[in-house]
Amino acid sequence: MITLRAVGKRFGAARVLDAIDIDIPTGQRVALVGSNGAGKTTLFRCMLGEYTHDGEIRVDGRDPRHDRTQVLRHVGFVPQVAPPLAMPVGALLRFVAETSGAAQGDMAAVAARLGLDVAAIRNRPFVKLSGGMKQKVLIAAALGRTTRLLILDEPAANLDPAARAALFDLLAERSAASMIVSSHRLDEIAPLVNRVVELQQGRVVLDDTVSQAGGLGTRFSCRIVVARADEAFGRAAAEWGLTPDTGGTQWSGAVAGPDRLAFLGFAARHSGLICSLQIMEASHDAANSEPSRV
């Protein structure tokens, strides 16, 4: 349970957060949205005990500022901008594992599910990795631990579709953990959450629930028929994990539920080529494996 009461923050004369009151029950997934400068990152830093602030923040009854180790040992954090750490990936994961009481093997396993072989990049400086690889390492470091709260600042921004799908699955597996995800665009993270909080100029201007359709852990099977084989379309379809038939005109595969809008965006960009598009929801849970057409 996370409680924020009258949380405010000033930088000099500028008031960045103004009387924020939010309760986040255990297991709830909250999208924190707002334009640049709305106060999302500042609020995260207050919740992580990094900023002094007015008002009161409690995570499971504890103040993250004064009880930082007790609170932060249950918090997984992925920053929006990867820190420019010169240390090798192996040293970074070792440091995170050592200081958070986790096992490096668990982090490597999460990275593998995101499509990243940690052993292959173990000696490479973290700062020299691509944006997507850095993101995967940071996600692996955050999700490869036992956490009750995940604070994710644009976690899927640099990920390819396959890694995004793996991330959604990983988040779905942590149903008991509360989650706060930030983005300046709601459509990017709406499928991940069941509640939306919008900040504007440091104030909460919207606090609403989100429909669960196509939520975390769901899969959509897809089939696309194109008028002719096309190289550019083929490359993009392959990135989405679709496989062609022998003639290259029929493509099929599956996309993660939370990614379905992005997938339709991909299809829309090639609409001049597409003759037929079929997309069917199939629950990720075997108990509800009956497909339903949408």
Add this chain to the structure above:
Amino acid sequence: MLAINPAYADEAMTRDGAAARGWLSFRATFRLEIAEALRSRWFAAYAATFFALTGLLLVFGLTESRVLGFTGLSRTLVTYTQLAMAIAPVFVLISTVRALAGDREAGVFEYVLALPLSLAGWYAGRVFGRFALAIAPVAGALVAALVYGGIRGVAIPWREFLFDMGLLASLIFAFIGVGFLVSTLTRKVDTAQTFAFLIWLALLLGLDLVLLGALIRNHAPLETVVAAAMLNPLQVFRVASMMLFDPQLVLLGPTAYAIFDIFGRELFLVWAFLYPIALGALSAGLGYWALSRSDLP
């Protein structure tokens, strides 16, 4: 099922557990600080400077030449100590504030301090990591000189070596502490560097030959002159480091006479070793106090 270190289990979050996590945070940060520096250019340049300096001093110092009464390794040690006093403090100050303020500015603090580290353990790990890094090349180069001198059959001045190493370690710790204080009180690298440089410049100007000489010429009260000298870690180091080599204080300025007259040699020696350590500890402590009450990133 994810593995979890027993030190982080719920039942371990006691006072004893907090101490254990503080030590764990210190150890992990200390090791990381060392590993990061060993990959960095500043440390390579810093270490190369001292080893090159020693090499040059050995080449020109182990001959039969006599300079101001010193020969062989004693001469090398005297020259090295004085040069180290000129180089190490500014290098330590600038590299420390650059690393800390730079990490803060680049967002490293945001990520690292979101991990369940004890803030005190992390801070102490960085302080002592920096200290180890700063002293290692200074001591390493000197040890290399002793080994080389031993191979050449030159008499090794053990007493002077240990004495000066202690003084150098004490001096470096003082500047590490000051560097951490400056870094925590400033938010930007440029500001931190400017403050660090001005502090070093002020202490340099406060040496016997500059400010103190001017104070004496202008008939400033003796207490003022002595206080200015005793509070300047560079001046304290300079006087103390020459005591063994120059008991008659031929090479030192007028302040040294006044200091010895007032305090005596033994008391001054105690001051020379302990004051810089206390200054460094106090500065680093103030830095931690300021950091723990301000925004961390």
